[in-house]
Amino acid sequence: AAPARARPAGEAPIPKVVTEQGRHALLVDGKPFLVLGAQVNNSSNWPAALEHVWPAIEVLKPNTVMVPVAWEQVEPEEGHFDFSFVDTLLAQARERDVRLILLWFATWKNNGPNYAPAWVKLDNARFPRVVTADGRTLNSLSPHGQATLEADRKAFVRLMRHLRQADPQRTVIMVQLQNEPGTYGSVRDFSPLAQREFERPVPETLLRRLGRQPGTWREVFGADADEFFHAWHIARYIDQVAEAGKAEYPLPMYINAALRGPFNPGQPGQYASGGPTDNVLDVYKAAAPHIDLLAPDIYMPEYLHYTTVLDRYSRPDNPLFVAETGNRGEYARYFFSALGHQAIGWSPFGIDYTRYSNWPLGAKAMNPETLEPFALNYRLVAPAARVIAQASFEGRVHGTAEQPGEPVQRFPLDGRWNAVVTYGVPQFWFQGQPPGNPEPVGAALIVQLGPDEFLVTGIHARVEIVAADPAVAARQIYAYVDEGTYDADGRWRFHRRWNGDQTDYGLNFSDATQLLRVKLATY
Ligand code: N0T
Incomplete structure (x- = not known):
């Protein structure tokens, strides 16, 4: 029988995440792929910065480089799109034979809309921010702003449409939606818009997933109601962006988490409330069916903390992908713990020579000596990466x-x-x-x-x-x-x-x- 949808000769299959018997694989070129990642710094998403990226990449030798694409750079004026950075990045990545994961920095970049275009982040009336219980407006966009969702979604759709035609090689293998979404300083939005929503019944999908009886958010979830409500609405928002993007070009899509402490989490708002923290993974799964996975960003050097996070994000319904981890030497060995938890990939953060250091999260300075323990990981594993990814899919990897x-x-x-x-x-x-x-x-x-x-x-x-x-x-x-x-x-x-x-x-x-x-x- 003829294939349902024949691909033109020479066009590679679109990467996808597959799950069988509770185990996962990221298929690239049709076969399980292990992401040996490197994430660049936050402001390295410009052509002039890339010349400081590649020398570090040549030392580390990852197979995948993770680079932000900012909403403000692709839609500086409303309705006027510019994908020249994406094109430059694609060409330079191909020359160096590395894959890419693009990071869509838009409505939420760690709580705030700093990477949204000026026409978004300076228009609080059209694109409302979270309001605290005592009436203060925070620099965190509300997930209840319909115009915000429409604007973000429209720009993301254009990005995916551009990629579909600019990248038949599948240089880009996955896309991160937003960055560590959630709100610091308030458990949720208390604006009248949000409040009306909060008093409505909990959606059926969520009740079914969690096996709860109907009621309002407070009735069903008690003390957790505010956080679950915020998580649901952020996840629904991002899922709608992902759904529209996938309709253009169905690359795997994920959301990364600013973690809460695994043993002493503190209060929502002290950590990013509404983000995919370990206590709301089920809320996200119910709210965001177009998101392939929820990825931890691990900046906890202590062994039990690190491995507990791996445990909590490696689930039959969630492929483990460590989207960011500290680039200090003590983190390097956890690559092997991640492999032992069936990770589809792992990536240290801050890999470029732009002379920025996020110490004390990461190393004091980025240089070949800092990179060496991470480079050793990849030297050991890179030749066997495909073998490992296939074995991991079949539950045969121990690390x-x-x-x-x-x-x-x-x-x-x-x-x-x-x-x-x-x-x-x-x-x-x-x-x-x-x-x-x-x-x-x-x-x-x-x-x-x-x-x-x-x-x-x-x-x-x-x-x-x-x-x-x-x-x-x-x-x-x-x-x-x-x-x-x-x-x-x-x-x-x-x-x-x-x-x-x-x-x-x-x-x-x-x-x-x-x-x-x-x-x-x-x-
Ligand atoms: C990360 C990075 C970048 C236990 C920090 C980590 C990246 C973002 N945020 O360099 O900003 O874009 O995702 C937040 C860690 C908070 C401290 C945790 C201490």
């Missing part, structure tokens, strides 16, 4: 990062085999209590390739794979431990075989770029 004070980590692989990862021991032999690394820089990745075969890599870690059955463990040996890499067509290229000292005391990784194919056996 972990070093936790201070926990120098030994044990976890099951497939039921037959367990992993033991040890930090801070020498490569040759060792007895006693492992000390952990002087700084917690260690990480490990184990991808199951077959019943007894694994792809293994790591950073400052010793990895052992031990049979779960002690009788098997007593007789286990390596059939082989082969160091090599994958070529561009995904074929394994053998470099050398590890044996003797290199295998007698586990598989010891340093900061060398080493990828192993390990086959276990018993005698």
Whole structure:
């Protein structure tokens, strides 16, 4: 039978997010793709800034660069569109063979409309802002402004229409809608417009999703009513923008979250109220069916905080994508934790040489030394990225990062085999209590390739794979431990075989770029 909708020869399939059995993949060129990301700084969305972007990209070697496209730059005057920056960016990305994720900075860029055109952000009557309970007007646009929605949506539709015809190569693989939406300083809008809405019954879709009985927002949600209401309306607003954009060009679309603390969240308004924080993910899922995923921006260096956030955003109904993370060295190892949580991608923030630093969130200075631990991640994983993305879709990827004070980590692989990862021991032999690394820089990745075969890599870690059955463990040996890499067509290229000292005391990784194919056996 002929395909339902034939594509012109040479045109690549449109990227999409797929879910099977609660596991996810981002398909690029029709196959699972792992985003090895790099996000540029907030003001690097101009042609003159790009010359300071690429030198950092050449050091880090991501496969995807994340760049803002500001509403103010594409529609400086109402109805007059200018996509010249997008075209420049597309051409330069293609020259460097990287994909792009575009960030639509519009109604909300961290609470405020600073990236909206002057004709929007200076017209409070037409585009109303959030009003607090005590009557103050905040610099955060209200999700209840119909004219605001229409204007944002119209501009976004034009952007997607432009991309559809300017990018048959699918250089752009995903689009972020807004940036860390939500409101600081008030749980919601209390303007008369919003208040009327608040007194209406909770929408049926939301009741069904959460299994609640009908009533007003206050009746149904009690103390959470104000925040859930704001989240619902921001999510509905963004979903309508996404829906219209997808009607032009259905790229995957996501919303990123300014997180609240996983254990001590504080009050909505202290964190971005109405954004996709961990307590309102279900509200967003109900309100925004055109959004493929909700992505955490993780600026919490502490192990339990970081990994708890990964847990909460990696769900059968939500592919994990770490849209931003700090670019300080201590964050680098969490790339492996993200892979262990089935991430479709991960991206440090602030990757360019524009001489800006968001310290203390990130590093004090951006330079090749700062980039090195992140570059090591990508050197290790890039050749196997397609293999990993496919394996992740099938639940065969295990990744972990070093936790201070926990120098030994044990976890099951497939039921037959367990992993033991040890930090801070020498490569040759060792007895006693492992000390952990002087700084917690260690990480490990184990991808199951077959019943007894694994792809293994790591950073400052010793990895052992031990049979779960002690009788098997007593007789286990390596059939082989082969160091090599994958070529561009995904074929394994053998470099050398590890044996003797290199295998007698586990598989010891340093900061060398080493990828192993390990086959276990018993005698
Ligand atoms: C991020 C970035 C950029 C636990 C900060 C993080 C980016 C935005 N916001 O450089 O502005 O566009 O998404 C907010 C983190 C708040 C502090 C959390 C401390």
